Each structure stands twice: as C-alpha cells, then as structure tokens.
Amino acid sequence: MLEVRAVDTRERILDASEKLFMANGFDGTSMRLITGAAGVNLAAVNYHFGSKESLMQEVFRRRLDWLNGERLRVLDEMERKSGGKPLKPSQIVDGFFGTLLRMAQDEAHGGITFLRLLGRTLTEPSDFIRTFLAKEYSEVMERYKAALFKALPDVPKAEIVWRFHFMLGATSYAIAGTDALRLVTDWQIEDADATDRLDRLLPRLMSFLLGGLRAPLPQFSATA
Amino acid sequence: MLEVRAVDTRERILDASEKLFMANGFDGTSMRLITGAAGVNLAAVNYHFGSKESLMQEVFRRRLDWLNGERLRVLDEMERKSGGKPLKPSQIVDGFFGTLLRMAQDEAHGGITFLRLLGRTLTEPSDFIRTFLAKEYSEVMERYKAALFKALPDVPKAEIVWRFHFMLGATSYAIAGTDALRLVTDWQIEDADATDRLDRLLPRLMSFLLGGLRAPLPQFSATA
C-alpha cells in the first residue's frame, strides 16, 4: 500500500503540532519548529496536509471527532434509559464536561496536552479556527442545550445558555491552567503529578459547575 | 516641555495596540499594523517603548495598575467597615470580579476592549507575559485569597483556591466570548449592543460565581 512511512510521518507531525501549538500558539509555532520536533522534512507538512492552517484543523479534527462522538453517544444512552423523562442536570454536565476530562486521562486520545490546546484556542479566535470549531461543535452543542432546556424548564433559555458559557470558561481555565498559569497560587499545595491532579479536578469542577448552574436566578436592576 | 507630540503618539500607539492585540493576539499583530492604525511612523514604537514586548507590557500596565489598585481600595474599604469580622463571600466576589466588569463599562479605562484582551491573554501564556502578569497580580491575589479564607473558614484552602481559579475562568470566557465565540449560541437572543449586554452580564455572572463558590464540597472517590 506504500503507506507505512506516510502514516508514521502524519502522526508524528500531528503529535508534535499538538504539543507545540499548545505551548506557543498557532502564530508562535513555525513549520521548522514542528518538522524539527517531529523529525521529518520541512516539506512534509505541505505534502501531507497542504498548509499550516489545514494542519491545525487536522490536529483538532483528530481529537474532536472522537470527543464529540463520545459526548453524543453518552447523551443518547442516557436519554434512552430515561425513557423520555428529563435528565438530571448533573448527568448532562457530566456527559459534556466529564467526558472531556476523562478523555484527558487517556493518553491515547491526546491526554492533557490536547485539553490544554483546546482550552487556550477557545479564547484565541482566529477567523479560520473559529469557523472550524463552530462547525465541529454545532451538533453536540444543540443536543446538550436541548437536554438542559428540558431538564430545567423553569429557567429561561437565555439564562441556561449563559451558564453553559460560564461552565465552558471555568472548565477551559481549569484545564489550561493546571500548570500554565500560576496567578492564583504557587501550587505548593498538592504537588502531585498532572494526571493525579486531574483525578481530583473532575469532582472539584463538577461541584463548582453544578453549584453555578443551579444558582438562584439573578435579579436585574430596574435601571438597566 | 517638548512632550505634546510624544504623549499623543504614545497614547495612540497604546490604544491601537490594545485593539489589535485583542483581535489578533500578540504574534498575530505586526508593528506595521499597529503603527499604521495609530497613524504614526513605524519606528515610533521602538523609540517610545523599546520593543514590541515592552509595548505589550505597557498596554497591560496602563489598565492593570488602575484595576488592581481599585480592587485593593475596595477591599480595604470593606474590611475597614466590617471591623475585623469576616466579609461575606458575595462582597469579596463583587470586589474582585464586579470591579473588573464595572471597569469594562467605563470607556476611559479601556472599556470592553481591554477586558477581552485580558481574557484572551490569560490563556495564552507566553513566558514574558506570564511573568509580567504574575507580578502585576501577586498582591491583589494574596489579599483576596486571604479574605476568602477568612470568610469560609470551614472550606479547605486548596478548595477555595481551585474555586477562585474556576471563577476566573468563567469570567474571562464570559468576557472574551461576548462576541468572539459563538460556539454556545448564535446570539439571536438579546441583540442589544455590547454595553447593554455587559449590564446584564454582571448579575448573571455573579449568581453563577456565588453558586459555584458556595457549592457542596466534592466527594473524592477512594480509588484516587
């Protein structure tokens, strides 16, 4: 089939890109850095992926296809079991965010590296990557929003959408910051390795997210 | 005094940089783009600021000095009034995050543009900017963490630090995304202008943050 070296090269490039884009961002990562780290020729990226932008998209597609597929599978399964009745908010939140964090514990799906890349990319919206992510996320977002609307019929939809947004933010930060940012603390607390911190992060994050999701509705001031 | 043109030029560069760094990131914004938008000569940035990195730091310093000064002033005032008794969590959260969002409504302090820049930068940690932000934030972080420890004596400190981190994330996203990201929704809901959305964002965000901060503590599984 003539593809033994090709597949290897593609994977090596994707793996190296994932790490480097995470560490330096898209603009901060050159083709020479990528191909150097991957141990392949400079021209290999353009040969296998066409361009740097296409490479970036492929880095995300490789992980997101699996992640969002899994999210939909989990949601389907929960809705099947519930037999038409609304799910509990904690189930929905776990299906979306728990699935993400559990993926990060699986090195076969990119581990924590991809998770950090995702977290940082969601706030660097280059046009081409925003367009790509919007398409990649559209189905799973619609499904999970619908599940939340059904689970919380008394909460205005706009409020749920905002709180979904807040949950995304808290999660991305928790991820991107597990050792990138040290604004909040110097992290002498809990000097365990990253994977171990991830074990404890999930229940911590879930408590926070559910507390926020179920918080009393805000009172808008009359002057607004 | 010979400084009339100089001051103008500096301000014009800082204003243009703030907008462009927000829209394109640090690496994605060239000196020629900045000086072109500011209507000044290409060499002006290096003359007035020394380098692109120093310019970036000055863009942040100009706003953060005011913001974090205000945060400390508000905290001092609250602690003075309380007379040694612990503050309420809602007061502390409002002092930190409310002050941030209220600053965004004041165009004289950068308005929503700087807020978005800050939100996006906190997840793009270039070495030089992370070091700079860590120093710029150290005092205000210590003071607010201490206030939360005192306000929530029964909650483990590590838990409070994590939740502070989650709150930062939710806030940054809420800001960065008010029209950057459209993953969650297409925002036909609430087609008001940005400033008006900001009015309603504060109570929404505060409810969410307080709900998360006061959520029941997580139960760690025994196998972790």
Next chain:
DNA sequence: TTATCATTCAAACGAACGTATGAATTAAAG
C-alpha cells in the same frame, strides 16, 4: 537668531516565515 534636544521620518538590515520545486529515495506491482 542661534543652539539644543526630543521627536519623526524614510529607508534599510538580517532573520525567519510559509510555501514551492525538482531531483533522490523507497517500496510495491507487473
């Protein structure tokens, strides 16, 4: 007016960027 000095300006520097090319290399197919 003249001397002084901060600022602005046009122009250029070498380095690094993403991409393209055409020849070498490799492995499968006939």
Next chain:
DNA sequence: CTTTAATTCATACGTTCGTTTGAATGATAA
C-alpha cells in the same frame, strides 16, 4: 528485474517580521 508511483529530501523563492540608522523636523531656551 523493471516499472511505477508515493514519499522524502535539500534547496530556494518571495514576503514579512522586529529592529536599527542617520538625516530631517520641530519646539524650546539662551
């Protein structure tokens, strides 16, 4: 073994990058 096509390779293209330079400009002070 020969042919064929996929892949790798060294090299170079044109562009853009951040920064530097030295002369021109402008306002202040003597």
